[in-house]
Each structure stands twice: as structure tokens, then as C-alpha cells.
Amino acid sequence: MKRLFLATLVTQAIKPFLFFSFVLTVASVFAVDAMRFVSPDKMSTLVVDKSGRRDTVELRTGKKIHRLFYEDLDSTFKPSIAEAFNASLNKIGKIAPPTFSSASWTSNEEVEIKGQSLVTINNDKGDEFAFTALVSKSGVIKKLTVLPAK
Secondary structure, X not given: OHHHHHHHHHHHHHHHHHHHHHHHHHHHHHOOOOEEEEXXXXXXXXXXXXXXXXXXXXXXXXXXXXXXXXXXXXXXXXXXXXXXXXXXXXXXXXXXXXXXXXXXXXXXXXXXXXXXXXXXXXXXXXXXXXXXXXXXXXXOEEEEEEEEOO
């Protein structure tokens, strides 16, 4: 009787452990790893994480991490959007956080990043646009091209 009781007790103790390990295994299958684009000289890496509510794009050079297209989207995009949509700067409203499309290193010092986003112009429901940015290793956007989506 004592043996049967111990066997039942051990079985009941193991069931939650087995269930928990099964859940972790299933969850790890669906986990999304960040995309990494390593520079030709292997000194810098562009890391794109699409697993959250918004895409995060980071340029890592040594110990420095530059988060791109995150803070101050207005000063980054507004002049190029105004030119692309033929609108004045004061008519351009909120810019949605950009979505990453692709990236490639053009040289050891520069990476080309492509993406898309949405902007409100003249209080409308939003205009989509695609962009191409040429970014230096130091995280500075050297050139930004904006094209209205069709």
C-alpha cells in the first residue's frame, strides 16, 4: 500500500513538470529570432527584431548601439515626405513607426535599409510610403529617399 501511495505521489508531482516542459518546447518553436546583417568587414551588425508591436532596428558597432527610426521620426522623415508628396511641412501630421522590409551592406561603412510606413497629410486617413535609407556605421542617416505607395 505504501508503495502504491508513493508511486501515485511521484506521478502527480511529475505531471505538472512534464506539462510545463512541453509548453516551453512549443513556445520556443514559435519564437522569432532577430535578423542579423553582418557588415563585410565583420565589425558591425544590423539587428532587426520584428517580434514586438513595432520593428526595432539597431546598428551595433563594437560596444555602441544605435537605435534607428525610433526617436524623432518627424525630423528624420518630414522633409523627405514633404518633397515626395508635394506638401508643405506644416501639413504633415503623425508618422507611424516604420516597418522593416530589407537591408544590405553597400560597403564596410554603409548599410542600405528599406522599409515602409504611413503618414497623415492634411488630416486624412493616412498615406503609405516606402523609404530607402543609407546609414553610416556611426548611425547617421546619410541619405533618405521616400516614395509614395501606389
